[in-house]
Amino acid sequence: MIDIPERILLGPGPSCIPQRVLAALAKPTIGHLDPVFLRIMDDLRTKLRTVFQTTNELTLAVSGTGSAGMETVFVNLLEPGDTAMVAVAGVFGGRMVDVARRCGGAVEAVEAPWGTAFDQDLLIEKIRASKPAVFAIVHGETSTGVLQPVDRIAEAVHAYGGLFILDCVTSLAGVPVEIDRWGVDAAYSGTQKCLSCPPGLSPVSLSPRAVERLDRRKGKVASWYLDLTMVRQYWGQERFYHHTAPINMNYALLEALDIVLEEGLPARFKRHAEMHARLKAGLESMGIRYVSQEGRHLPQLNAVAVPEGVDDAAGRRLLLNEFGIEIGAGLGAFKGKAWRIGLMGHGATARNVELVLAEIREAARRR
Amino acid sequence: MIDIPERILLGPGPSCIPQRVLAALAKPTIGHLDPVFLRIMDDLRTKLRTVFQTTNELTLAVSGTGSAGMETVFVNLLEPGDTAMVAVAGVFGGRMVDVARRCGGAVEAVEAPWGTAFDQDLLIEKIRASKPAVFAIVHGETSTGVLQPVDRIAEAVHAYGGLFILDCVTSLAGVPVEIDRWGVDAAYSGTQKCLSCPPGLSPVSLSPRAVERLDRRKGKVASWYLDLTMVRQYWGQERFYHHTAPINMNYALLEALDIVLEEGLPARFKRHAEMHARLKAGLESMGIRYVSQEGRHLPQLNAVAVPEGVDDAAGRRLLLNEFGIEIGAGLGAFKGKAWRIGLMGHGATARNVELVLAEIREAARRR
Numbered sequence: 001m002i003d004i005p006e007r008i009l010l011g012p013g014p015s016c017i018p019q020r021v022l023a024a025l026a027k028p029t030i031g032h033l034d035p036v037f038l039r040i041m042d043d044l045r046t047k048l049r050t051v052f053q054t055t056n057e058l059t060l061a062v063s064g065t066g067s068a069g070m071e072t073v074f075v076n077l078l079e080p081g082d083t084a085m086v087a088v089a090g091v092f093g094g095r096m097v098d099v100a101r102r103c104g105g106a107v108e109a110v111e112a113p114w115g116t117a118f119d120q121d122l123l124i125e126k127i128r129a130s131k132p133a134v135f136a137i138v139h140g141e142t143s144t145g146v147l148q149p150v151d152r153i154a155e156a157v158h159a160y161g162g163l164f165i166l167d168c169v170t171s172l173a174g175v176p177v178e179i180d181r182w183g184v185d186a187a188y189s190g191t192q193k194c195l196s197c198p199p200g201l202s203p204v205s206l207s208p209r210a211v212e213r214l215d216r217r218k219g220k221v222a223s224w225y226l227d228l229t230m231v232r233q234y235w236g237q238e239r240f241y242h243h244t245a246p247i248n249m250n251y252a253l254l255e256a257l258d259i260v261l262e263e264g265l266p267a268r269f270k271r272h273a274e275m276h277a278r279l280k281a282g283l284e285s286m287g288i289r290y291v292s293q294e295g296r297h298l299p300q301l302n303a304v305a306v307p308e309g310v311d312d313a314a315g316r317r318l319l320l321n322e323f324g325i326e327i328g329a330g331l332g333a334f335k336g337k338a339w340r341i342g343l344m345g346h347g348a349t350a351r352n353v354e355l356v357l358a359e360i361r362e363a364a365r366r367r
Numbered sequence: 368m369i370d371i372p373e374r375i376l377l378g379p380g381p382s383c384i385p386q387r388v389l390a391a392l393a394k395p396t397i398g399h400l401d402p403v404f405l406r407i408m409d410d411l412r413t414k415l416r417t418v419f420q421t422t423n424e425l426t427l428a429v430s431g432t433g434s435a436g437m438e439t440v441f442v443n444l445l446e447p448g449d450t451a452m453v454a455v456a457g458v459f460g461g462r463m464v465d466v467a468r469r470c471g472g473a474v475e476a477v478e479a480p481w482g483t484a485f486d487q488d489l490l491i492e493k494i495r496a497s498k499p500a501v502f503a504i505v506h507g508e509t510s511t512g513v514l515q516p517v518d519r520i521a522e523a524v525h526a527y528g529g530l531f532i533l534d535c536v537t538s539l540a541g542v543p544v545e546i547d548r549w550g551v552d553a554a555y556s557g558t559q560k561c562l563s564c565p566p567g568l569s570p571v572s573l574s575p576r577a578v579e580r581l582d583r584r585k586g587k588v589a590s591w592y593l594d595l596t597m598v599r600q601y602w603g604q605e606r607f608y609h610h611t612a613p614i615n616m617n618y619a620l621l622e623a624l625d626i627v628l629e630e631g632l633p634a635r636f637k638r639h640a641e642m643h644a645r646l647k648a649g650l651e652s653m654g655i656r657y658v659s660q661e662g663r664h665l666p667q668l669n670a671v672a673v674p675e676g677v678d679d680a681a682g683r684r685l686l687l688n689e690f691g692i693e694i695g696a697g698l699g700a701f702k703g704k705a706w707r708i709g710l711m712g713h714g715a716t717a718r719n720v721e722l723v724l725a726e727i728r729e730a731a732r733r734r
Contacts, residue, residue, distance in 0.1 A: 001391060002394065002621055004394040004395055004618065005395075005403060007395065007397045014399070014611065017395065022396075023368065024369055025615060027389075029384045029565045029566075030372065030374045030381075031374065031376060032381070034693065063431055063567070064431045065611050067591065071590065071591055095591070099591045101587075102588070102591055103589075192611055198396045223438065223442075223469065223590055224434065224438055224465055224469055225438045243434040244380060244432050244434075244557070246565065246613075246616070248392060248567070249565075
């Protein structure tokens, strides 16, 4: 039997997984058309809607990790030649540009400096000028630790019939994500961040407006595996076999959603905010500064400058090997310059905050 | 906690999962760049090579189910306008046609009646005449229970520089699959059939010839998620982050491969053949006939006519609800006419054979 160390995962995800979720994962596998599994799928859809704060009928878990969710949204909603505007201020905004271009989209990237959030008024101005078929932005940019305000974008996008795509991979279940109130037409997330479930599924939700776009596609969706015109007939009442769902991962997601809903969304958001404040106070008392814009910190992903005099890789290695704690390296423009400390879902506890602070202090002492 | 019944899975997959594999699945999640996980990935690659009987460097587990493996192979090896010849004698051959067309391939489908295997000489003739950029065929057609001989195809395909794609979703680890000896350039499988691991990953292997084709692509791979030019840099020594791998599913696959290799491939193939013979004798003694061609039965997937006088759905429901045994319905041309009895991996035991025979007898008695 493989030997796995017990890490404390305080990086950009995967996050710490509750025992209950691991136990659900290990329940016996049943068939993908077993009536018991079909009930689990229905239950998943209902609970995903609650977490996404939406009534969207087309809400389900795509059989791949968060990036598969991103691809699902673009490959289904964009047709070759369609225009897309993508806001880019980090790795995941950049990934959306790449994905949209591979779908044949004519992509206009709007950029902001790494570590900053976009000014919504400026975005709205650009949207009104270009009228892209879809406008896409990352809600919580995992590479920079920035939370992007997005509550006023939909109006501008919907005014001319466009669709609003929101990447909620890191934001969902850690900060408020209000799909219906914000007018989001397509949202996707990952299981391994604030839902505290192992990676392997991507919750996706499409508004009726997005479904209409899907229904009037001229051509087939380029990806067979991610084709929602077929996948929805498996998750819907038709129960048409499409592909064999990752059965056990779906058990785990249901258990993870139950834990989220038992705590309640408001309490969960409050806990993430409080743990972030506690971590921030501790880091600042050590003179460690955030690389993300003040006032726009993503509570569950703290991107901070590597402590002065500490070697990036050696510091992280010390934390991992000596203390069994994983924190994340910088990505892209922040490579070698930033550490990413995640306080996601089950991992956002006072104990973990104190622990990571103590060990960063130790790493700095040993420099 | 969700309540899952203990089914005996004797359908087309997922198959029965050993407790060891479920226990591995529930080990604590660690990071996708943790040195321990990187060692697991290396170990997976080595063991997948053994099971595929190949030395192919580019052998890995794609982060999706078997159909994602199919799409991975086509989307990476076909470019828009490339010609593809696909042999179709069941649902999964048909699925390859659909997938190849979505990749922009100019597809020629070669058909054979459902339940029959192709004559290799006939295929070779067609390959020589059309010289398709890729030739693809299903090794074990899960919808018809036919095992397709494929040992002489590669020579014809390679003669003019084509690539040979083999779908091994249901065949791998149940019957001999000899990627190198047969000259297969791209093979994919699923974890939930004869490997007896839950669904969620797709083992994929590409020959150096296929890798060369990948390297000289003119355009980017249409799918970001399945783009092997990037995925291989995560599985290779570069360790470039691409997407967050389904960590726990990879633990489970490694444990499942260990179990396969502890038994040994020859012993495993022999067990599948013996259990198939035992089931067949029992079914025939009840007057139940196979819908697949005599001499071409796929041992791990027995497609037989629904017993005379028994209602298809009611019979399967009886087995599931009263005895907790899942068998598969007919698909496509066999819908309502055939049952598919899987004896895959961990599930291919004398106990299960006797059990399913007894209960089919009971279903026939109650008709």
